[in-house]
Amino acid sequence: MAHAETHDPGTPLEYQSETGRLNILGFWIFLGAELALFATLFATYLVLMHRTGDGPPVGELFEVSSLLIQTFLLLTSSFTSGLAIHEMRRGHVKGLLIWMVITLLLGLGFLGFEIREFVHFVGEGATIGTSAAWSGFFVLVGTHGLHVTVGVAWISMILFQVSKRKFTPATTSKLFISSLYWHFLDVVWIFIFTAVYLTGMVMYHG
Amino acid sequence: MKWDEFFVTGDPLIYGADVSIALTAAGILFYLTYFKKWGWLWKDWLTTVDHKKLGIMYIVSAVLMLFRGGVDALLMRTQLAVPDSKFLDSQHYNEIFTTHGTIMILFMAMPFVIGLINVVVPLQIGARDVAFPYLNAVSFWTFFIGAMLFNISFVIGGSPSAGWTSYMPLASSALSPGPGQNYYLLGLQIAGIGTLLTGINFLVTILKMRAPGMTLFRMPMFTWSALVTMVIIIFAFPILTVALALMTFDRLFGSHFFTLQGAGMDMLWANLFWLWGHPEVYIVILPAFGIFSEIISTFAKKTLFGYKAMIWSMLLIAGYSFLVWVHHFFTMGSGALVNSVFSVTTMAIGIPTGVKIFNWLFTMYKGKIEFTTPMLWSLGFITNFVVGGITGVMLAMAAADYQYHNTYFLVAHFHHVLIAGTVFGCFAGLMYWYPKMFGYKLNERIGKWVFWVFTIGFNVCFLPQYFLGFDGMPRRVYTYSEASGWGPLNMVSTIGGFMMGVAFLVLVYNMYYSFRYATRETTGDAWNGRTLEWSTPSAMPPFYNFAKIPVVDRLDHFWYAKQNNTVEKLETKDIKKIHMPSNSGVPFIMGSFFFIAGFGMVFGWFWMAILGILGVFGTMIHRSFAYDDGFYVSEKEIIETENITN
Numbered sequence: 001m002a003h004a005e006t007h008d009p010g011t012p013l014e015y016q017s018e019t020g021r022l023n024i025l026g027f028w029i030f031l032g033a034e035l036a037l038f039a040t041l042f043a044t045y046l047v048l049m050h051r052t053g054d055g056p057p058v059g060e061l062f063e064v065s066s067l068l069i070q071t072f073l074l075l076t077s078s079f080t081s082g083l084a085i086h087e088m089r090r091g092h093v094k095g096l097l098i099w100m101v102i103t104l105l106l107g108l109g110f111l112g113f114e115i116r117e118f119v120h121f122v123g124e125g126a127t128i129g130t131s132a133a134w135s136g137f138f139v140l141v142g143t144h145g146l147h148v149t150v151g152v153a154w155i156s157m158i159l160f161q162v163s164k165r166k167f168t169p170a171t172t173s174k175l176f177i178s179s180l181y182w183h184f185l186d187v188v189w190i191f192i193f194t195a196v197y198l199t200g201m202v203m204y205h206g
Numbered sequence: 207m208k209w210d211e212f213f214v215t216g217d218p219l220i221y222g223a224d225v226s227i228a229l230t231a232a233g234i235l236f237y238l239t240y241f242k243k244w245g246w247l248w249k250d251w252l253t254t255v256d257h258k259k260l261g262i263m264y265i266v267s268a269v270l271m272l273f274r275g276g277v278d279a280l281l282m283r284t285q286l287a288v289p290d291s292k293f294l295d296s297q298h299y300n301e302i303f304t305t306h307g308t309i310m311i312l313f314m315a316m317p318f319v320i321g322l323i324n325v326v327v328p329l330q331i332g333a334r335d336v337a338f339p340y341l342n343a344v345s346f347w348t349f350f351i352g353a354m355l356f357n358i359s360f361v362i363g364g365s366p367s368a369g370w371t372s373y374m375p376l377a378s379s380a381l382s383p384g385p386g387q388n389y390y391l392l393g394l395q396i397a398g399i400g401t402l403l404t405g406i407n408f409l410v411t412i413l414k415m416r417a418p419g420m421t422l423f424r425m426p427m428f429t430w431s432a433l434v435t436m437v438i439i440i441f442a443f444p445i446l447t448v449a450l451a452l453m454t455f456d457r458l459f460g461s462h463f464f465t466l467q468g469a470g471m472d473m474l475w476a477n478l479f480w481l482w483g484h485p486e487v488y489i490v491i492l493p494a495f496g497i498f499s500e501i502i503s504t505f506a507k508k509t510l511f512g513y514k515a516m517i518w519s520m521l522l523i524a525g526y527s528f529l530v531w532v533h534h535f536f537t538m539g540s541g542a543l544v545n546s547v548f549s550v551t552t553m554a555i556g557i558p559t560g561v562k563i564f565n566w567l568f569t570m571y572k573g574k575i576e577f578t579t580p581m582l583w584s585l586g587f588i589t590n591f592v593v594g595g596i597t598g599v600m601l602a603m604a605a606a607d608y609q610y611h612n613t614y615f616l617v618a619h620f621h622h623v624l625i626a627g628t629v630f631g632c633f634a635g636l637m638y639w640y641p642k643m644f645g646y647k648l649n650e651r652i653g654k655w656v657f658w659v660f661t662i663g664f665n666v667c668f669l670p671q672y673f674l675g676f677d678g679m680p681r682r683v684y685t686y687s688e689a690s691g692w693g694p695l696n697m698v699s700t701i702g703g704f705m706m707g708v709a710f711l712v713l714v715y716n717m718y719y720s721f722r723y724a725t726r727e728t729t730g731d732a733w734n735g736r737t738l739e740w741s742t743p744s745a746m747p748p749f750y751n752f753a754k755i756p757v758v759d760r761l762d763h764f765w766y767a768k769q770n771n772t773v774e775k776l777e778t779k780d781i782k783k784i785h786m787p788s789n790s791g792v793p794f795i796m797g798s799f800f801f802i803a804g805f806g807m808v809f810g811w812f813w814m815a816i817l818g819i820l821g822v823f824g825t826m827i828h829r830s831f832a833y834d835d836g837f838y839v840s841e842k843e844i845i846e847t848e849n850i851t852n
Contacts, residue, residue, distance in 0.1 A: 021414070022337045022338070022410055022414060023338075025410050025413070025414060026337060026338060026406050026407070026410045029406045029409055029410065029440060030406055032440055032441070033402055033405070033406070033440045033441070033443070033444050034444070036440070036441045036442075036444035036445060037444035037445075037447060037448055040444060040445045040448040040449070040478065040481075041448055044448070044452065044463065044474065044478070047471065047474060048463070048469075048470075048471060048474070051469035051470070051471065052469060053462070053467075053468050053469035055468075128455065128459060128460065128461045129459070129460035129461055129462065129468070130462075130468070131462055131468050131469050132462045132463060132465075132468055132469045132470045132471060133469070135452075135455065135456075135461035135462050135463050135468070135470075136463070138461075139451075139452065139455060139461070139463075154830075157827065157830055157831070158830070161830070161831065165833075170833065174830075
């Protein structure tokens with residue numbers, strides 16, 4: 001609810017309206033719930049990762065190059081989204097748009113390699129129905145990928161709004177929130193990188 | 207799929223239900239059209255974002271679901287009244303105990319407490335609305351749609367029959383084929399979205415929108431209980447979301463999380479389910495504790511004893527609630543060490559709970575107790591809940607649990623805590639805040655009849671079940687032999703069950719009677735209350751709640767203001783225009799798309815599911831692009847509403 005308010009001149013635009021402040025706090029709490037959601041998926045995967053039945057062990061099919069490219073793309077995109085928010089704080093609409101578009105392109109690149117990898121696994125006979133371990137893998141990594149997809153679509157729409165409305169308390173709080181979301185996905189990926197890929201390859205190759 | 211597979215056929219009870227659904231629907235449509243109420247329904251209710259109206263809609267839905275779940279209960283009790291009964295067959299009985307449990311927990315208890323929280327918490331903290339009013343409407347509609355999706359299962363496609371716990375592999379597509387179990391998965395999934403959003407919404411509301419001067423340790427106890435409950439929701443509901451999604455994948459897309467083939471692990475489901483399920487029982491009991499705290503303090507006319515101890519014990523309970531889940535399956539065979547750990551944590555929960563019980567007793571000590579109906583329910587809670595708590599400690603002993611597990615002893619235990627805790631709490635809260643919601647009290651004399659018939663019936667129903675459990679009667683059996691000797695106690699239990707049914711009907715009659723004859727409240731302070739919700743000048747607060755935001759300097763501020771004659775009177779100069787959010791029909795439309803998506807998934811019609819999901823995304827995109835900044839209520843309108851003359 002927008003009340004007439006006085007601000008410290010240093011208050012960033014996204015924190016200047018009551019709605020903006022409430023939305024940002026609400027989104028932090030939402031990320032807490034997302035943390036619980038991914039924690040459950042990780043726990044499920046870790047419980048099931050040795051239960052491969054007749055299917056291949058998960059580590060056997062992982063490819064280092066694809067993994068490194070995906071990781072590089074997503075981690076860089078987190079950095080560029082940070083640069084975008086930096087531009088937003090400086091009041092540069094154009095700078096924000098450029099860095100955010102780069103962020104989204106990196107995100108799309110990540111998705112491309114992830115989809116290519118999934119297709120490859122399916123071709124090698126590892127599908128969601130192969131074994132409990134592969135079910136856990138596809139749902140955990142797939143849920144992350146789905147989040148990235150939703151993020152790309154969502155941020156695109158926010159950028160469209162920013163290009164029309166420029167920086168207002170409403171648009172900047174949306175941008176800030178979407179960048180929190182993007183960084184969160186990066187953090188989740190680091191855990192996937194470690195708990196799924198590294199662990200899987202080390203277990204298989206020794 | 208043929209039509210006779212789509213609709214449930216062949217059972218006279220179901221045909222009766224079909225007819226009554228058709229008649230009720232026709233009656234509602236006729237009423238709305240004949241009395242020209244469609245506009246009223248849409249403008250005042252379906253599109254509202256007012257927390258008080260959403261709360262009332264939650265409560266009305268919960269009472270309807272209490273009726274549905276209660277009918278299920280009475281059907282079961284009728285079947286079990288005598289040995290070798292032929293009233294229900296085994297499949298039908300399985301479906302009924304499944305829907306009874308699911309509906310009572312998720313579609314009755316939860317919405318009832320969330321409804322009371324919706325109505326009361328913003329008023330108690332001196333706020334004009336919740337942090338996210340639009341999201342609040344989304345919460346309600348996703349809950350409501352989830353409940354409706356679950357409920358139509360018994361006439362379309364068939365109900366789930368694997369128990370409310372839906373243990374695998376019983377709930378798998380191999381052993382529970384057909385849409386029944388899918389209804390459970392999708393209905394709970396959609397309703398769960400709403401619950402999670404409620405959790406975020408009210409946590410932010412309580413943290414950020416309190417009246418000036420109301421520090422955390424000056425908040426009313428009900429608001430505290432809501433705060434703790436929301437934290438539990440935020441960390442527990444995502445677990446349910448994942449568990450349901452994984453089972454949905456197992457059933458619809460051939461994954462192997464919980465299956466016996468493909469190296470799946472069936473007990474993983476039990477763990478995930480109870481990792482959510484045990485916190486869930488605290489989600490429905492903590493707000494009830496808050497309600498009792500308010501009522502006991504009000505009608506003993508004393509400040510709550512041990513205010514801070516009450517808060518710390520709730521926080522402890524919330525923490526422990528995530529550390530006890532294995533006690534639901536001690537017999538799984540986790541070994542002595544694991545069972546011992548969970549046995550100890552479970553018993554430890556009894557300590558903070560005991561602290562609360564003693565605090566309530568000490569609050570009443572030397573108080574001038576007024577025996578109103580809300581107070582009767584609260585007193586009834588203390589005595590009956592202790593019975594449930596003690597039997598809970600008995601069950602907590604892992605070694606002894608091997609004896610009680612899956613018997614009627616357990617059934618009696620959890621009904622004794624859930625009914626004497628949550629249901630008594632909901633009834634107490636309903637009677638207590640009824641004048642705040644509707645402007646008049648429920649009739650006290652009829653209310654006392656409801657209390658006594660219900661409480662006596664409740665004990666007549668469940669006390670015998672402890673003994674049936676000792677005697678070895680397992681739960682979830684649709685009949686038993688005469689030779690077992692369980693007949694007489696079951697008959698007694700059934701009589702008690704019907705007494706509770708009668709009490710419910712009298713309660714509904716009381717709503718009608720009071721609507722017709724009760725004297726209307728002239729002030730906002732129906733019970734000589736202590737907290738801010740009673741400080742509004744009119745019995746039912748206007749949609750903006752407070753013309754002037756109150757300033758608080760201590761716990762029970764309003765009570766002390768009354769004692770010291772310092773209650774502020776509104777003056778024209780205090781009035782400033784008020785900003786409020788606009789109504790929106792989009793949450794309702796979003797809910798409808800959720801229904802389409804859920805229904806498509808239930809039957810595996812993926813074109814329909816995709817259509818529904820696209821619709822849901824469409825409403826979200828609409829929301830993102832709509833820049834609606836709400837509207838202002840003018841000073842003139844406020845002065846007229848508040849009747850300010852000076």
